[in-house]
Amino acid sequence: MVNAAFIQQLKQSNISKDGALTSRRTKELWQGASSDSKQTVCELSGSAKATVYRIFKTGGISAKLALAIAQVLGINPRYLTGEAEEPGIYDEADVTNFLSRLGYDKLLVEQEKAARRAAREAARLKKEAEAAAAEAPAEAAAEAAPVPAAREVPSNEIVTNEDILVLVHALEIRAKAGNPEAKELLRQIKLLLLGC
Numbered sequence: 001m002v003n004a005a006f007i008q009q010l011k012q013s014n015i016s017k018d019g020a021l022t023s024r025r026t027k028e029l030w031q032g033a034s035s036d037s038k039q040t041v042c043e044l045s046g047s048a049k050a051t052v053y054r055i056f057k058t059g060g061i062s063a064k065l066a067l068a069i070a071q072v073l074g075i076n077p078r079y080l081t082g083e084a085e086e087p088g089i090y091d092e093a094d095v096t097n098f099l100s101r102l103g104y105d106k107l108l109v110e111q112e113k114a115a116r117r118a119a120r121e122a123a124r125l126k127k128e129a130e131a132a133a134a135e136a137p138a139e140a141a142a143e144a145a146p147v148p149a150a151r152e153v154p155s156n157e158i159v160t161n162e163d164i165l166v167l168v169h170a171l172e173i174r175a176k177a178g179n180p181e182a183k184e185l186l187r188q189i190k191l192l193l194l195g196c
Helices: 019-032 035-045 049-058 063-073 077-081 092-101 105-143 161-176 180-194
Strands: none
Touching: 019 049, 019 063, 019 077, 035 049, 035 063, 049 063, 063 077, 063 092, 077 092, 092 105, 161 180
């Protein structure tokens, strides 16, 4: 599919081969289109709805509007110009041929180059994302070191309730800071206290 930037580079001159057919067909298609489709046509072509209504009166249609309407409604743009008898379907090969006959070969080549550049960039970004994803499990494994086993408190050490509260509070702060060991220890303490 061609994008809005490409379509908006097309000329606004009349390309209709049969004004009466262009007027009738465009009006029928436009009236049957949803308001979202109409809005998309206007955005793609960079034209106002009044420009489309002018086609109904004059029978003249520009390449930019013919292509935008054809793409959004999924029809052959030559149907709008009066060259084709049936609406057909929107086909990239037909569109390329249509634009080539109108003298847009240079724009088509530029569009193709831009598409290739975009595909290469997407492939590069995908490789970088895959490499980062491959490194992430190794980093996660290094961070997920085993939780140290609970130690017995020697009987000669006196731990008060206040000391325990301070230690649990410090553990909560470490867990909120993202420390995985602290999170696991805090979870275990809560389970132990709840008797689970």
